[in-house]
Amino acid sequence: MSTPAIAVIGGGLAGSEAAYQLARSGVPTTLFEMKPVRFSPAHNQEGLAELVCSNSLRSTDPESGIGLLKQEMELLESVIMQVARHTAIPAGKALAVDRRLFSTAMTEQLERMDHLTIVRKEITSLDDPDLEPFAKVIIAAGPLASPPLTASLMEAAGEEDLYFYDAIAPIVVTESIDMDKAFWGSRYHPEEKDYLNCPLNEEEYTALVQALKQGTRVKPREFEQAIHFDGCLPIETMADRGDQTLAFGPLKPVGLIDPRTGKQPFACVQLRSENRDKTAMNMVGFQTKLTYPEQQRIFSMIPGLEHAEFERMGSIHRNTFVNAPKVLTPQMELKNKPGFFLAGQITGVEGYLESAATGLWLGLFLAGRITSLPPVTTALGALLNHLQTPAKKFQPSNVNFGLMPGLNRRASKKDRKKLYAARAVNDFTTWLQGEPRT
Numbered sequence: 060m061s062t063p064a065i066a067v068i069g070g071g072l073a074g075s076e077a078a079y080q081l082a083r084s085g086v087p088t089t090l091f092e093m094k095p096v097r098f099s100p101a102h103n104q105e106g107l108a109e110l111v112c113s114n115s116l117r118s119t120d121p122e123s124g125i126g127l128l129k130q131e132m133e134l135l136e137s138v139i140m141q142v143a144r145h146t147a148i149p150a151g152k153a154l155a156v157d158r159r160l161f162s163t164a165m166t167e168q169l170e171r172m173d174h175l176t177i178v179r180k181e182i183t184s185l186d187d188p189d190l191e192p193f194a195k196v197i198i199a200a201g202p203l204a205s206p207p208l209t210a211s212l213m214e215a216a217g218e219e220d221l222y223f224y225d226a227i228a229p230i231v232v233t234e235s236i237d238m239d240k241a242f243w244g245s246r247y248h249p250e251e252k253d254y255l256n257c258p259l260n261e262e263e264y265t266a267l268v269q270a271l272k273q274g275t276r277v278k279p280r281e282f283e284q285a286i287h288f289d290g291c292l293p294i295e296t297m298a299d300r301g302d303q304t305l306a307f308g309p310l311k312p313v314g315l316i317d318p319r320t321g322k323q324p325f326a327c328v329q330l331r332s333e334n335r336d337k338t339a340m341n342m343v344g345f346q347t348k349l350t351y352p353e354q355q356r357i358f359s360m361i362p363g364l365e366h367a368e369f370e371r372m373g374s375i376h377r378n379t380f381v382n383a384p385k386v387l388t389p390q391m392e393l394k395n396k397p398g399f400f401l402a403g404q405i406t407g408v409e410g411y412l413e414s415a416a417t418g419l420w421l422g423l424f425l426a427g428r429i430t431s432l433p434p435v436t437t438a439l440g441a442l443l444n445h446l447q448t449p450a451k452k453f454q455p456s457n458v459n460f461g462l463m464p465g466l467n468r469r470a471s472k473k474d475r476k477k478l479y480a481a482r483a484v485n486d487f488t489t490w491l492q493g494e495p496r497t
């Protein structure tokens with residue numbers, strides 16, 4: 060009996076990895092990629108597995124979550140990792156690649172594979188006649204999946220369970236903050252230096268809220284009307300909801316005492332350090348749709364930020380992803396549309412490698428080369444387990460130590476990381492040995 064064919068929509072990081080794993084396992088696979096017929100707003104090369112922004116696949120340190128993930132992907136013979144090693148350029152402890160070479164090598168690798176057909180065509184619906192011959196379909200169309208396909212996915216996933224945007228808070232250069240006005244300290248812990256606080260009196264707060272309400276905003280684009288994500292509302296939308304909303308929300312002053320007055324201010328803007336050296340600070344809760352000049356003008360009304368230099372302005376960019384715990388089975392199959400599986404950023408993961416890892420797992424799983432999820436104590440397991448939990452952001456480096464039975468919680472953070480790395484690799488290898496290999 061011949062093996063049923065599988066279609067993959069989207070030849071990005073996840074789709075290319077999934078298609079490779081299926082084809083090398085002998086599964087007849089067709090990869091539909093819309094480029095060069097149509098390009099998303101971020102893609103501009105014709106090749107597969109295009110890295111749209113940075114050329115870095117981040118740290119190779121096996122004590123970091125992302126380094127561990129690399130090790131585990133290599134154990135599973137990930138093509139993304141193989142090609143990345145071949146096209147790497149020097150970048151210290153990080154794995155960076157020549158972006159063009161990487162995409163060209165990935166395209167050539169996939170084009171010469173048996174069992175794999177690459178069709179340059181946009182799939183516009185989950186009911187597209189082109190998909191009819193296939194027993195299963197992997198949707199790996201990315202955070203910028205083409206609009207008609209997104210609309211069709213919305214129908215299958217349910218409007219409220221498909222999100223369309225990512226909200227980014229502005230980052231300020233620490234040196235440009237007026238330290239005569241701002242003070243360090245986290246809530247109830249003035250000695251901790253993780254947060255920098257800009258105190259506002261009632262008058263300053265009221266002026267800021269009015270400015271936020273009246274500030275010029277970037278016009279909503281296609282699909283953005285359907286946003287329902289209270290976890291990261293734009294700051295000006297919160298201001299619209301009521302004059303005191305911010306004072307009880309991201310600007311609440313509770314637990315923060317201004318050392319200059321010895322009192323709790325009326326409201327407080329908090330900035331969280333972006334890096335270990337605290338050279339850049341992230342404005343907590345200030346994700347925004349205000350235009351860049353308006354951000355500059357309005358945020359400089361905040362005491363301490365009058366002369367702030369912005370390393371990055373706030374923004375909201377399109378990022379299509381589903382509410383994975385609700386709409387997907389643990390095998391990443393759409394509950395409302397059996398036979399349709401999701402991989403890549405559209406599942407809710409973020410980052411090149413994390414996206415590729417979901418494609419790797421799904422490709423191997425649908426090819427029958429592995430039969431279960433990796434244990435949650437491994438980086439790959441934690442990543443996949445994340446798809447079944449409600450948290451939006453996933454950082455493999457934040458893998459919960461609590462998942463590791465017997466791990467000494469009193470050990471230093473560094474030792475715990477080492478122990479974790481050792482345990483995770485161990486658990487992963489044990490799991491792998493128990494899996495059927497062809």
Ligand SMILES: Cc1cc2nc3c(=O)[nH]c(=O)nc-3n(C[C@H](O)[C@H](O)[C@H](O)COP(=O)(O)OP(=O)(O)OC[C@H]3O[C@@H](n4cnc5c(N)ncnc54)[C@H](O)[C@@H]3O)c2cc1C
Nearest residue numbers: 069071072073093112113182200201205403404410411414
């Ligand atoms: C602007 C931007 C910058 C980013 N910068 C970084 C970064 O610096 N570092 C990082 O780690 N991550 C970054 N990311 C996240 C990163 O892009 C993703 O994590 C990763 O590329 C997602 O992989 P994917 O396979 O899910 O989607 P993609 O890599 O986007 O691949 C999706 C593919 O599907 C194709 N496609 C879309 N719709 C259809 C259709 N209907 N029919 C056929 N084909 C279709 C697209 O052309 C594309 O080739 C960025 C994302 C964006 C949008």
